[in-house]
Amino acid sequence: MDKPLRIAIAGLGTVGTGVIRLLExxxxxxxxxxxxxxEVTAVSARDRNRNRGVxxxxxxxxxxxxxxxxxxxxxxxxxxxxxxxxxxxxLARASLGAGKHFVTANKAMIAHHGIALxxxxxxxxxxxxxxxxxxxxxxxxxxLREGTSANALERIYGILNGTCNYILSxxxxxxxxxxxxxxxxxAKGFAEAxxxxxxxxxxxxxxxxxxxxxxxxxxxxxxAVRTTGITQVKAADxxxxxxxxxxxxxxxxxxxxxxxxxxxxxxxxxxxxxxPKDHPLASVxxxxxxxVAEGNFSGRLLFQGAGAGDGPTASAVVADIIDIAREExxxxxxxxxxxxxPMPPVEPGHRMERTxxxxxxxxxxxxxxxxxxxxxxxxVSIESLIQKGRADDGGEVLVAMVTHEGPERCIKEALDLLxxxxxxxxxxxVLPILRD
Amino acid sequence: MDKPLRIAIAGLGTVGTGVIRLLExxxxxxxxxxxxxxEVTAVSARDRNRNRGVxxxxxxxxxxxxxxxxxxxxxxxxxxxxxxxxxxxxLARASLGAGKHFVTANKAMIAHHGIALxxxxxxxxxxxxxxxxxxxxxxxxxxLREGTSANALERIYGILNGTCNYILSxxxxxxxxxxxxxxxxxAKGFAEAxxxxxxxxxxxxxxxxxxxxxxxxxxxxxxAVRTTGITQVKAADxxxxxxxxxxxxxxxxxxxxxxxxxxxxxxxxxxxxxxPKDHPLASVxxxxxxxVAEGNFSGRLLFQGAGAGDGPTASAVVADIIDIAREExxxxxxxxxxxxxPMPPVEPGHRMERTxxxxxxxxxxxxxxxxxxxxxxxxVSIESLIQKGRADDGGEVLVAMVTHEGPERCIKEALDLLxxxxxxxxxxxVLPILRD
Ligand SMILES: NC(=O)c1ccc[n+]([C@@H]2O[C@H](COP(=O)([O-])OP(=O)(O)OC[C@H]3O[C@@H](n4cnc5c(N)ncnc54)[C@H](OP(=O)(O)O)[C@@H]3O)[C@@H](O)[C@H]2O)c1
Ligand SMILES: NC(=O)c1ccc[n+]([C@@H]2O[C@H](COP(=O)([O-])OP(=O)(O)OC[C@H]3O[C@@H](n4cnc5c(N)ncnc54)[C@H](OP(=O)(O)O)[C@@H]3O)[C@@H](O)[C@H]2O)c1
Numbered sequence: 001m002d003k004p005l006r007i008a009i010a011g012l013g014t015v016g017t018g019v020i021r022l023l024e025x026x027x028x029x030x031x032x033x034x035x036x037x038x039e040v041t042a043v044s045a046r047d048r049n050r051n052r053g054v055x056x057x058x059x060x061x062x063x064x065x066x067x068x069x070x071x072x073x074x075x076x077x078x079x080x081x082x083x084x085x086x087x088x089x090x091l092a093r094a095s096l097g098a099g100k101h102f103v104t105a106n107k108a109m110i111a112h113h114g115i116a117l118x119x120x121x122x123x124x125x126x127x128x129x130x131x132x133x134x135x136x137x138x139x140x141x142x143x144l145r146e147g148t149s150a151n152a153l154e155r156i157y158g159i160l161n162g163t164c165n166y167i168l169s170x171x172x173x174x175x176x177x178x179x180x181x182x183x184x185x186x187a188k189g190f191a192e193a194x195x196x197x198x199x200x201x202x203x204x205x206x207x208x209x210x211x212x213x214x215x216x217x218x219x220x221x222x223x224a225v226r227t228t229g230i231t232q233v234k235a236a237d238x239x240x241x242x243x244x245x246x247x248x249x250x251x252x253x254x255x256x257x258x259x260x261x262x263x264x265x266x267x268x269x270x271x272x273x274x275x276p277k278d279h280p281l282a283s284v285x286x287x288x289x290x291x292v293a294e295g296n297f298s299g300r301l302l303f304q305g306a307g308a309g310d311g312p313t314a315s316a317v318v319a320d321i322i323d324i325a326r327e328e329x330x331x332x333x334x335x336x337x338x339x340x341x342p343m344p345p346v347e348p349g350h351r352m353e354r355t356x357x358x359x360x361x362x363x364x365x366x367x368x369x370x371x372x373x374x375x376x377x378x379x380v381s382i383e384s385l386i387q388k389g390r391a392d393d394g395g396e397v398l399v400a401m402v403t404h405e406g407p408e409r410c411i412k413e414a415l416d417l418l419x420x421x422x423x424x425x426x427x428x429x430v431l432p433i434l435r436d
Numbered sequence: 437m438d439k440p441l442r443i444a445i446a447g448l449g450t451v452g453t454g455v456i457r458l459l460e461x462x463x464x465x466x467x468x469x470x471x472x473x474x475e476v477t478a479v480s481a482r483d484r485n486r487n488r489g490v491x492x493x494x495x496x497x498x499x500x501x502x503x504x505x506x507x508x509x510x511x512x513x514x515x516x517x518x519x520x521x522x523x524x525x526x527l528a529r530a531s532l533g534a535g536k537h538f539v540t541a542n543k544a545m546i547a548h549h550g551i552a553l554x555x556x557x558x559x560x561x562x563x564x565x566x567x568x569x570x571x572x573x574x575x576x577x578x579x580l581r582e583g584t585s586a587n588a589l590e591r592i593y594g595i596l597n598g599t600c601n602y603i604l605s606x607x608x609x610x611x612x613x614x615x616x617x618x619x620x621x622x623a624k625g626f627a628e629a630x631x632x633x634x635x636x637x638x639x640x641x642x643x644x645x646x647x648x649x650x651x652x653x654x655x656x657x658x659x660a661v662r663t664t665g666i667t668q669v670k671a672a673d674x675x676x677x678x679x680x681x682x683x684x685x686x687x688x689x690x691x692x693x694x695x696x697x698x699x700x701x702x703x704x705x706x707x708x709x710x711x712p713k714d715h716p717l718a719s720v721x722x723x724x725x726x727x728v729a730e731g732n733f734s735g736r737l738l739f740q741g742a743g744a745g746d747g748p749t750a751s752a753v754v755a756d757i758i759d760i761a762r763e764e765x766x767x768x769x770x771x772x773x774x775x776x777x778p779m780p781p782v783e784p785g786h787r788m789e790r791t792x793x794x795x796x797x798x799x800x801x802x803x804x805x806x807x808x809x810x811x812x813x814x815x816v817s818i819e820s821l822i823q824k825g826r827a828d829d830g831g832e833v834l835v836a837m838v839t840h841e842g843p844e845r846c847i848k849e850a851l852d853l854l855x856x857x858x859x860x861x862x863x864x865x866v867l868p869i870l871r872d
Contacts, residue, residue: 030586035771035772137735147755149469149755149758150458150755278719301741302740305734305735305737306734312734312735318733322582329764334469
């Protein structure tokens with residue numbers, strides 16, 4: 001048997017303590033599968049005296065976590081602190097720069113600095129791995145890097161944020177409105193005290209940018225992700241969608257097209273979408289995550305499981321550690337950094353889509369004529385329309401419609417025509433319908 | 437860039453020609469991901485003159501496929517011939533014995549000879565890979581070997597035979613009986629002319645034995661798989677199941693328990709089961725496959741996709757080739773052969789299960805009393821029972837029931853008590869209910 005793989009862990013919160021528990025609980029089978037022992041030698045967090053429910057007495061402690069990267073008795077540094085910059089990034093640079101392998105669950109950091117870090121890893125022949133950064137316990141980074149490696153991918157999409165999915169599926173089950181369920185989710189610990197990154201779609205965007213890089217061989221371009229959160233979705237929208245045969249899910253999706261200049265362009269979006277009830281993603285409920293990859297030979301593949309939590313996330317972190325112990329280490333983004341293409345973003349106006357549109361309007365004559373005229377003038381063809389009488393609670397009237405497939409820009413044009421109209425009491429909601 | 441990886445392909449049928457098409461279509465991206473060119477140098481099949489719709493003129497031809505293993509210009513042999521023994525096995529032994537890497541889609545051969553072949557591979561430092569042997573295009577061998585590697589698995593189960601799943605879900609959709617749908621599936625090419633391996637559950641058993649070895653670190657024991665096919669399932673059972681909130685699927689499942697002697701024992705079964713409609717496997721329709729792995733840290737992970745077909749299967753074969761080109765080669769069954777435990781089979785009489793039982797009986801007084809008395813005497817507790825009046829077509833009466841959870845042996849005892857009863861016009865059907 002090879003000599004032990006010596007690891008240091010920075011960050012001993014939810015995931016960090018989960019990793020320590022996993023390494024203890026499954027010790028024997030990990031040794032068998034890794035082909036050598038995995039030995040924690042040093043740890044770091046902010047507060048040395050905090051009781052974390054795990055025994056840390058056998059490990060060296062560093063107050064300054066960057067010091068972990070310099071230790072002689074460490075082959076691999078695990079970063080479970082979080083934050084796109086700051087100490088996590090400093091630790092990543094120091095570790096890889098010292099030729100130490102580096103494993104992280106930090107999607108924000110990889111989305112912003114993944115390419116630069118992969119370069120450093122290459123230069124120092126160190127591994128950089130981040131399975132836990134995307135979709136928690138689901139091995140989807142490996143799934144794309146190794147499972148679908150023979151395919152040109154057509155689309156990658158999925159449910160990448162458990163908090164949003166929990167909220168949307170709870171709204172579906174209970175008929176309650178967004179704010180109510182969010183408060184409940186926070187009380188139960190399913191949503192953070194500051195849920196901004198989750199409900200605005202930013203967390204899903206981080207993950208999508210990482211998947212798009214691996215799947216399409218693109219340089220990560222987080223800033224190009226077009227992101228809409230779920231805060232505008234009302235209980236009434238979910239009820240309407242249901243009546244039409246859909247559920248609403250926050251869908252992160254990436255695909256590519258060839259521009260007129262012959263260059264590959266990348267479209268990355270996070271948006272609430274109407275998902276047909278017979279689509280596999282429609283039955284993904286609660287905090288579960290799921291990712292679909294559509295390959296030109298594999299067809300549609302689905303990976304589903306727990307998107308967060310100490311156990312699942314630790315499972316992904318330790319799977320990366322085992323890969324490294326086995327010396328199954330390749331390019332973090334599937335191909336070497338030099339081969340990753342900078343892909344300009346797609347301007348999606350020409351993309352064909354069916355769309356759900358919801359207007360909240362004042363209850364007076366002519367409103368419907370005004371809306372439908374704007375649709376007609378913008379070239380939007382309406383497939384079905386429902387006007388729902390005055391709601392009990394707000395005195396607003398709801399006009400919801402589904403359009404035939406048409407270019408996205410027409411929807412925007414129609415909304416521009418209606419912009420400033422006194423008939424509308426609230427910003428209209430536009431939800432694309434997920435194409436099967 | 438490293439020098440090309442030179443491969444030979446034996447078998448140029450559905451999968452073999454799919455692999456050649458894939459290697460041509462995706463050439464550039466494969467080179468980028470593999471880090472080197474993948475070059476076919478030689479091929480073999482039975483009939484040199486058959487038109488296979490792919491250009492073979494650039495490759496050397498061998499009439500005797502075993503000769504591929506001896507060629508100087510071959511680093512890796514791909515076997516896509518089939519059959520557990522015979523020429524495929526001879527080729528595997530010769531290739532690995534010559535230190536050449538070996539990739540196969542042959543579940544029958546791996547289920548019977550996988551351990552011996554893995555030993556030969558180890559001895560000669562060659563890779564043995566068989567992603568395509570299980571669940572076609574779904575990367576579930578990698579999923580268990582690498583994705584869930586940090587977990588002790590509780591159960592592995594899934595839908596591993598597309599033909600059976602197509603038949604069962606078609607029966608569900610149409611209400612037609614088994615024989616009718618089988619004939620239709622054969623006409624459409626979804627089922628083989630000789631469907632025995634599929635409908636008797638043997639094909640699923642091959643795949644399960646492979647997954648169980650990887651997931652539980654067991655020596656493959658195909659003969660210990662307890663296998664029941666789908667031929668006894670009637671349209672009436674599917675209707676009954678539906679009324680009770682279930683669908684019927686052929687489920688392959690493996691788990692372990694510790695025997696009184698302290699040894700780990702393995703239970704492997706392929707059986708039609710009642711699957712609760714809200715379980716992810718219930719919505720797996722048509723020829724799709726899906727595998728669930730339940731880890732002690734990851735929780736439940738689901739992998740879903742096309743279980744067969746030229747494209748998906750080729751996708752899995754070429755993913756293995758890329759792994760080898762990347763030199764990401766580890767133990768075929770996750771741990772070295774010496775570490776794989778021979779696990780005696782579980783005698784499942786004590787296992788607790790809820791069960792669906794269906795009797796076809798003559799329509800005369802006392803039949804129900806006879807059946808329920810047998811249940812009582814065997815200690816089986818009935819949760820619900822339906823007696824359906826004379827069926828239109830056969831003059832038989834159907835008695836269907838669902839039991840409370842109880843030891844499996846009691847069901848067997850009850851059936852033994854009823855054995856030979858003149859009231860029963862057909863063998864009773866016993867379907868377990870999949871535990872969530
Ligand atoms: N939680 C999940 O389910 C999940 C899932 C996927 C990915 N992730 C990612 O995993 C990472 C960790 O998440 P978490 O939920 O485990 O966070 P957490 O519970 O808040 O733990 C963070 C840990 O980092 C330590 N820390 C913070 N700043 C530090 C500093 N300057 N120096 C040293 N240590 C510092 C904290 O120390 P103290 O304990 O002493 O305060 C704490 O132990 C994040 O990148 C997150 O995005 C989490
Ligand atoms: N089809 C699927 O969807 C699928 C999915 C997963 C796994 N698999 C596995 O993949 C393997 C191949 O399946 P397939 O569907 O591609 O089979 P296939 O279409 O029947 O092709 C078999 C090929 O093997 C050749 N062959 C047979 N006996 C031979 C011999 N003695 N010497 C040389 N060549 C011989 C045949 O040659 P000729 O063409 O000259 O007759 C043919 O090209 C099997 O192990 C199967 O279980 C198949």
